[in-house]
Amino acid sequence: MSKWYAEKGEQNDVIISTRIRLARNIDGFVYPHLLDKEGKNRINEKVKKAVFEKLGDGYSFCEMSSFTPLQAVSLAERHLISADFASRRDESGLIISDDESVSIMICEEDHVKLQVMKSGFALGEAFARADEIDDSLDSSLSFSFDERIGYLTSSPANLGTAMRASVFLHLPALTLCGQISAIASTVSKLGLSISGAYGSRKKPSGDIYQISNKITLGITEETAISNLESIVRQIANRERGAAEREIKDPSAEDKIYRAYGLLKNARLLTTEEFMSLITYVRFGAYAGLLDIPVEKIDALIIEVQPATVSVSNEDINTVTERDAKRAEIVRKALD
């Protein structure tokens, strides 16, 4: 089955993907950080039963303990689970849909963390899907809810809707012209949060950013989503405007073609180097300079992340072998 990230989405030039996460807890159980092995197993069984009965085929269940550390990190690289969840080597369960667009982390921070991913700009669509699944599961799992403070979550920061909506954007032109930090501070003032989606906090790589809502209490899901939507739309338009200007600059054009040349010919590629080059290639692709479908580049970015490369190529033992494999995958994809 083809994966969600291989599909072409709305406004896919600048907006890579959309994600909705809902946190829910099952009444009558203590929260995951206090749950013992037996408790976790009981929650697994309950959620599994609800999913298979209510959502039907197309989902599979695994325990986190069944993955190697590398496989778990690869799941996080593919955005299926959180970094925190990837560090679990225990009974915590994971349910994934065949196209990987829906995943349910069981006993992460809360009993159920439901996630829906869509390619491109699809907040409404992703929320509708998450909402529908939430309703189906709620009818048999009975999620903890309080009339005053909404869905009850282990962290009080998620009370209320317990919804985190995120959009992943590629902003190379705004980064090039130095506007990104001004945008980041504006976004924070508007009650949203922005972070680099790859690399470390101090040095985000690939010019890919994640923008999310922060407030969950006292605001409806619809309002939170429409706020996020309007900010993201404005940022995307500014990126396109900046791209139009930047692309005329010979030095930007040079950067794009150089990056393309390097990626097409390199025999060894570290993740950092790949990320620092692919951003220009993706920029050239969405600005119409290079004839490569952006969704192909987006799938490539996921495919060559370190753990994902190692997991899908078992003969890799050293970092150099991994860098060589990465370069090979990249050359094939850009050919």
Place this chain on the structure above:
Amino acid sequence: MLCQNCGKNDAVTHIKQIINGEMDEVHLCRDCARHLGYDDIFSGFDFDFGGFFGSLLGDMISPRLIGETERCDKCGCSFNDILRSGKAGCSECYTKFYDKLIPSIKRIHGQASHTGKVGSGAVRREKTESAGEKIEQLRAEMNQAVSVQDFEKAALLRDEIKALEGGESK
């Protein structure tokens, strides 16, 4: 655990991130977390509000409110435990410590009343009522049950009232 940045204070903010396929954990004290901007932008793949929230909560509550004596009946968490970890132990904690938690909840979200989705199968808790009012209401319900000779229900209500009265006298 000591803060990785200054090495002096206790680390209260714990952030997990994946950099180049490696799991990386950052442990920071309250001041360093703020100084390094971890209370604003969350890095890596995901937010980790947990530890950060703990420090935020602790900041807001004056020490005299923090008492170890009261514990949640369901999970055994004290209010102090919630402050330390930034996490409630179970859904009952929100009922037990509602009044203590609400000022911080208000400050984090700007307000404290839910306006979003109401789940169909979700368990709804009653609006805030003092135990006295609750007992009054249950008594009325019990008398009603007796008058229609539904003794099974009346017995259940009587037990509930007893439990509440026991809780009040503690």
